[in-house]
Amino acid sequence: xxxxxxxxxVIAGIAAKFRTCPATGLKIDLAAERLIKANAVAAVVxxxxxxxxxxxxxxxxxxxxxxxxxxxxxxxLTAHGLDVLLLWIIFFEMAVLYFASAVxxxxxxxxxxxxxxxxALMIVGGLMTNVAVLQGDSSVMFTSYVPMKAEPxxxxxxxxxxxxxxxxxxxxxxxxxxxxxxxxxxxxxxxVTFGAITAAVIAVFTIASGAIILIPTxxxxxxxxxHIDTVMYKLVWWAMGHSSQQINVAAHVAVWYLIIAVTVGAxxxxxxxxxxxxxxxxxxxxxxxxxxLLVEPGLSxxxxxxxxxxxxxxxxxxxxxxxxxxxxxxxxxxxxNGYVNGLFEWLRKAPWGNPAFAGMFLSLVMFGFLGxxxxxVLGTEQINLMMHNTLYVPGHFHSTVVAGTTLTFMxxxxxxxxxxxxxxxxxxxxxKWQPYLFALGVAGISLFMMGAGTLGVARRHWDITFSDAxxxxxxxxxxxxxxxxxxxxxIIASVGGALYILITVGTVLFGKKVDASNVVASLxxxxxxxxxxxxxxxxxxxxxxxxxxxIIVGVFFITFVLYYxxxxxxxxxxxxxG
Amino acid sequence: xxxxxxxxxxxxxxxxxxxxxxxxxxxxxxGLVMFFMMVYWHIEGxxxxxxxxxxxxxxxxxxxxxxxxxxxxVREDGTTGYPVVKPPAGGDVYMLARLWEWWPVLELExxxxxxxxxxxxxxxxxFSLQPINFNLQVxxxxxxxxxxTPTESGTFGVVCNEFCGLGHHQMIGRIYVVxxxxxx
Numbered sequence: 064x065x066x067x068x069x070x071x072x073v074i075a076g077i078a079a080k081f082r083t084c085p086a087t088g089l090k091i092d093l094a095a096e097r098l099i100k101a102n103a104v105a106a107v108v109x110x111x112x113x114x115x116x117x118x119x120x121x122x123x124x125x126x127x128x129x130x131x132x133x134x135x136x137x138x139x140l141t142a143h144g145l146d147v148l149l150l151w152i153i154f155f156e157m158a159v160l161y162f163a164s165a166v167x168x169x170x171x172x173x174x175x176x177x178x179x180x181x182x183a184l185m186i187v188g189g190l191m192t193n194v195a196v197l198q199g200d201s202s203v204m205f206t207s208y209v210p211m212k213a214e215p216x217x218x219x220x221x222x223x224x225x226x227x228x229x230x231x232x233x234x235x236x237x238x239x240x241x242x243x244x245x246x247x248x249x250x251x252x253x254x255v256t257f258g259a260i261t262a263a264v265i266a267v268f269t270i271a272s273g274a275i276i277l278i279p280t281x282x283x284x285x286x287x288x289x290h291i292d293t294v295m296y297k298l299v300w301w302a303m304g305h306s307s308q309q310i311n312v313a314a315h316v317a318v319w320y321l322i323i324a325v326t327v328g329a330x331x332x333x334x335x336x337x338x339x340x341x342x343x344x345x346x347x348x349x350x351x352x353x354x355x356l357l358v359e360p361g362l363s364x365x366x367x368x369x370x371x372x373x374x375x376x377x378x379x380x381x382x383x384x385x386x387x388x389x390x391x392x393x394x395x396x397x398x399x400n401g402y403v404n405g406l407f408e409w410l411r412k413a414p415w416g417n418p419a420f421a422g423m424f425l426s427l428v429m430f431g432f433l434g435x436x437x438x439x440v441l442g443t444e445q446i447n448l449m450m451h452n453t454l455y456v457p458g459h460f461h462s463t464v465v466a467g468t469t470l471t472f473m474x475x476x477x478x479x480x481x482x483x484x485x486x487x488x489x490x491x492x493x494x495k496w497q498p499y500l501f502a503l504g505v506a507g508i509s510l511f512m513m514g515a516g517t518l519g520v521a522r523r524h525w526d527i528t529f530s531d532a533x534x535x536x537x538x539x540x541x542x543x544x545x546x547x548x549x550x551x552x553x554i555i556a557s558v559g560g561a562l563y564i565l566i567t568v569g570t571v572l573f574g575k576k577v578d579a580s581n582v583v584a585s586l587x588x589x590x591x592x593x594x595x596x597x598x599x600x601x602x603x604x605x606x607x608x609x610x611x612x613x614i615i616v617g618v619f620f621i622t623f624v625l626y627y628x629x630x631x632x633x634x635x636x637x638x639x640x641g
Numbered sequence: 642x643x644x645x646x647x648x649x650x651x652x653x654x655x656x657x658x659x660x661x662x663x664x665x666x667x668x669x670x671x672g673l674v675m676f677f678m679m680v681y682w683h684i685e686g687x688x689x690x691x692x693x694x695x696x697x698x699x700x701x702x703x704x705x706x707x708x709x710x711x712x713x714x715v716r717e718d719g720t721t722g723y724p725v726v727k728p729p730a731g732g733d734v735y736m737l738a739r740l741w742e743w744w745p746v747l748e749l750e751x752x753x754x755x756x757x758x759x760x761x762x763x764x765x766x767x768f769s770l771q772p773i774n775f776n777l778q779v780x781x782x783x784x785x786x787x788x789x790t791p792t793e794s795g796t797f798g799v800v801c802n803e804f805c806g807l808g809h810h811q812m813i814g815r816i817y818v819v820x821x822x823x824x825x
Contacts, residue, residue: 211764250650334653372672448775449776452769631682638790
């Protein structure tokens with residue numbers, strides 16, 4: 064029986080269309096590529112919007128500038144959290160999921176139509192919540208703690224967005240199943256894909272928690288439910304709110320491994336150790352909701368201690384492991400590239416002029432030293448008494464989410480542009496400086512907010528001079544200095560962020576086409592191999608010499624221990640409480 | 642390469658290098674130290690969060706605070722007109738949070754231990770005692786009882802550090818701490 068044209072069309076549709084990546088030899092499903100592009104573009108648009116809001120927040124909190132009136136300040140702060148913490152990051156993560164499944168496994172994407180429905184829901188939901196906030200009656204902050212009430216479409220938008228993201232996760236898992244069935248890869252999935260699986264598993268948990276709390280809250284906002292318990296709301300909301308940050312951690316650590324593989328040829332020191340570290344995230348990160356309930360009434364100390372420590376700090380253990388294996392993998396690779404002199408030649412001769420590598424390494428250092436340490440200290444049950452709801456909290460999470468996740472996603476963009484968008488980065492000299500500028504700004508805002516927080520300055524606060532309050536109170540002059548410096552560094556970060564958006568948009572629109580002849584050059588400067596035929600195996604005797612990494616990790620550990628106990632000392636000096 | 646399947650197909654049997662194992666052991670032990678530090682502080686430390694809390698109707702809490710203030714009011718606070726309430730040393734103290742004030746103003750004696758009752762009449766608020774810098778979350782419908790011992794005299798501010806709407810930044814309370822037997 065002859066096959067009709069229509070039937071071949073259907074078969075061709077299932078078979079999907081591929082192109083072969085000239086740099087890696089991977090088969091890239093064009094449907095997956097279109098989705099990666101769409102999600103990345105949406106992410107960057109929301110980064111732009113949310114970034115502008117962020118600058119307005121910082122300029123208002125700079126006492127000498129005090130830009131916005133109070134109602135606008137609270138509105139803009141709500142929108143800032145929504146657009147960068149949720150929309151920019153989750154859209155980018157959708158792109159990461161499609162990349163880590165379809166592209167890295169050379170597999171067709173499962174049900175691209177479903178992925179497009181998910182994308183549309185995320186766009187509609189994101190816009191709906193933005194509209195609700197900009198209308199002015201939903202300035203409830205990103206956390207929207209009950210019984211403060213937003214307009215119903217504030218919650219509805221978030222629900223639609225979450226459903227869209229869930230569809231994206233389903234497509235991701237479906238793609239993994241297809242890749243396995245069709246044997247598009249040998250053995251186990253790559254480590255980067257394993258990290259993406261970690262992120263997606265946590266995402267499902269996160270979205271389920273979001274549904275459990277946001278659907279009743281939506282019904283409450285339209286009047287069908289009379290009462291929502293305030294502590295229960297925080298518990299479940301943060302099972303979404305904090306766990307979604309763990310999606311980010313899993314995703315950006317996976318991207319670190321991706322960037323060092325491409326830029327310096329790094330291999331994981333041990334697949335077993337790195338995968339176990341990711342697995343610890345899946346097992347324990349979800350307990351982090353407790354970090355937001357350390358000074359709430361009505362919970363037992365046992366509950367707090369167990370949950371805030373992720374059960375004996377086992378999720379922190381995962382991050383501490385990556386904190387060694389990532390620089391260790393770079394050192395091992397660079398030593399194989401021939402940079403064997405001294406303790407740190409491998410680091411000095413790393414491709415610092417490649418924005419993908421530079422952004423990744425800055426992110427690694429800042430996430431560890433600033434975000435990681437401050438997070439553990441902040442999440443210590445009793446120490447939280449000195450920090451809860453002060454500016455220390457945004458100081459901490461700007462060093463995890465912005466220095467960690469956002470900077471990493473910016474860095475990987477310099478690889479995504481030539482490999483997926485197939486465009487050469489325009490203005491490579493400017494691109495070279497972009498990660499440094501952004502990292503400098505973010506380091507400043509993180510440190511100065513944390514500093515102001517230790518001096519007691521409240522977060523989410525329009526006027527720390529309390530000029531129109533009945534009772535007066537004065538924060539120390541140092542606190543005002545910190546807020547001024549925070550404003551200055553926010554401007555630096557904004558310039559870095561604006562450069563990123565200019566370069567990205569400019570490249571997509573005007574970048575030179577990438578083809579087989581120039582693809583490797585388009586990935587930016589790479590380390591020159593000093594010896595030919597370098598050892599290909601990892602973990603074998605002779606290649607395991609990582610003195611530089613041991614020193615970096617040692618310095619990190621000493622910093623961690625000292626800072627941890629200094630805070631206990633500060634705590635011991637405040638009024639006895641019980 | 643982390644972007645390709647593991648080179649050794651049976652990767653879960655590969656040997657873990659000594660350096661990696663040592664770091665994992667150190668990191669795990671450090672986690673235990675941090676965990677037991679919190680437990681230790683519950684036994685030996687002096688700054689712990691009270692677990693004493695009750696469900697309460699906001700109206701009832703308001704009445705109790707009003708009664709408390711009437712009973713122990715010593716004067717009105719300078720220009721603000723707030724009642725200054727000085728309870729007997731070592732007794733129960735009430736402070737309520739509402740949009741957008743902490744009420745009343747308290748006067749406590751240094752070195753005495755008080756049972757501070759906190760609750761909100763409307764939304765969530767943040768009790769941030771400055772410049773001591775300790776911070777508690779205050780919920781409507783829950784009465785939190787915290788035992789507190791001021792160890793220095795002076796004038797202290799209670800800043801609201803949980804966003805509570807447009808007047809959030811005007812919500813300041815005050816606690817005076819005086820030497821035993823004296824007034825401000």
